[in-house]
Amino acid sequence: MIAVQPAAAQSILRDAETEALLQDMMAPISVAAGLKPNQVRVHLLGDPSINAFVAGSQDVYVFSGLINEAGSANEVQGVLAHELGHIMGGHAIRHAEGAGAATNISLLSLLLGAAAMAAGGGEAAMGIMMAGQQAALGKYLAFSRVQESTADAAGAQYLSKAGITGKGSLDFFKRLQNLEFRYAVKQDDDQAYGRTHPLSGDRIQALRESYVVDPAWDKPSDPAIEKRFQRVKAKLSGYMSEPARTLRNYPESDTSIPARYARAYAWHKSAYPQKALDEAKALLAADPEDPYFLELEGQVLLESGRPAEALPPLRKAVANSRNQPLISAILGHALIATENPDNFAEAEEVLKTAVALDNQNPFAWYQLGIVYANKGDQPRAALASAERYQLMGNSSSLALRNAEIAMQGLPPHSADWIRAQDISLVARAEVERGRKRR
Structure with missing residues (x-):
């Protein structure tokens, strides 16, 4: 398990076992919505908040606090179905419509206020501006609540079509309601006006009417998924x-x-x-072939300063996981950490496979850059660094600098040269946007 710091503040946690589970939990819901099994990607954020959201067109972000609070995989699937409702409704894109309408009202109120001030009515102007701001907020929150209710209904449909019970969805909303009671959040209609989400009690009542008559209501959850979820939840607790x-x-x-x-x-x-x-070792005694138990043993050995001893379990973990790229990146790191030149050729092969299968891992690009630098291949070392900095966020100037260094040493118009050029163009545009903002 590793943490990657993106441009937005939270750390994205990358863990092979967790990502595989979340994708398997999302797959049947995606198919029920008319998408391909892996068309929607689920990301885990290292944040204790009980939250999830969508960003872009097909990305769901789940907070580690939500996994920790959930009592079952079925509860998390209810949340994933709800977030998929946002995706299918285009809410991540339409969010701008709600915000735009609110902004228009705010600007109008400021113009009216300026006119009142020009006429000598200072107090009247202040009243107009405050009323306008309140109206803007109210319209935006109402827009948000409608989206949430729509996503609830859509999520219920997807769970039903996938043959997954809605009991977990209701259980999770009850958990949220209990937290609201604990923190004395009022549950009356007057309070609903100032919320981005409908009242939890109203959501539970509306969803219950859909779920209890659904054929999947009494269907048991997938025991294999539930077993994997309890493993991942414990693993995440130990890490966080x-x-x-x-x-x-x-x-x-x-x-x-x-x-x-x-x-x-x-x-x-x-x-x-x-x-x-x-x-x-106790885990491996229970299942000697489990790639994630092998990964754990290898990672502990590696991070305890024993990289040579970490190689056998990590090699086996890579083989048993069919070259899972995150595990492959750890093996590449261990091979480099031995400081044995005989291991660098294997490290290069393993890391090139890792970034080919998953090019969104800055840690793997960093390790590959070390291999290239050790070989004296400075242009490709610079390209690997450019890839890494592009993924890290807030490092566009470093991505640009390394991409330009790579282009100077790579064969013109080769595949690597074109990739360096692509990074250079994107990074340069981002640097220019940053200058304009400043």
Whole structure:
């Protein structure tokens, strides 16, 4: 599991097992909506908030706090179905319509206020501007609430068509309602005016009417998905939470797979590598071929300063996961970390495969740049750095600089030269936009 800092503030958590689970949970819902299984990508953000949102046209972002709060995979699928409702409704694009209408009202109120001031009515002008701002906010919030209700209804339809029970969706809304009660959030209609979402009680009532008559209402959740979810939830808890809290929630008396997973990460974070390895070996005793258990053992060894010992489990993890690119990137890192020149050719092969399968991993590009620099191939090292900086956000000037260095040394009009040119054009445009904003 690694954290990638994008242009927006939150860190995107990249983990092979978690991403595979979230995509498998989304796939049947996507198909029910008329899309291809992997057409919508689900990303995990390292943020304790209980939230999810859509961005762009086909990307769903789920906060780690939501995974931690959810009691089952079915609850998360209810959230994913709701977010897919936003995507299919074009809400990420139409968001600008609501914001635009609100902005138009605000600007109009400012113009009226200026006219009143010119006529000598200062207090009247202030009243007009404040009323205009309130009207703008009210219109925008009303627009948002309509979108949320539409996404609720669409999500219910997708779950039904996919044959997935809506019980988890209702359970999750009840969790949200309980949190609102805990924090004394009022549940009356007067409070609804100032909310971006409808009242939780109203949403539960509306969805219940749809779910209880659905043929899938009493259908049990997929046990394999649920088992994987409990693993991932524990793993995420071990990675994100303070070790002391993880060890309280998953005491050593608990020898289940999820508990061992959580403790392995907690011990590793606490700088107890042997304890972490003991948990990893216990997991492997239960399933010696599991690529994610092998990845865990290799990662603990690598990050404990034992890269040569990490190679066998990581090689096996890559093979058993069919060259999963995130795991391949860790293997490439371990090969480089041995500082054995005999391992660099393998590292180059592994890392080139990793970025070919997933070019959105700045960590893999960084490691590949090290390999190229070690070979004396400075143009391709610069290209790898350009790829890395382009993905990191707020690094357009560095992406531009490295792309231009790469172009100077690469054969003109070759595939790598064209790629460097593409990065240069995009980065230059971003740098110019930044200058104009400043």
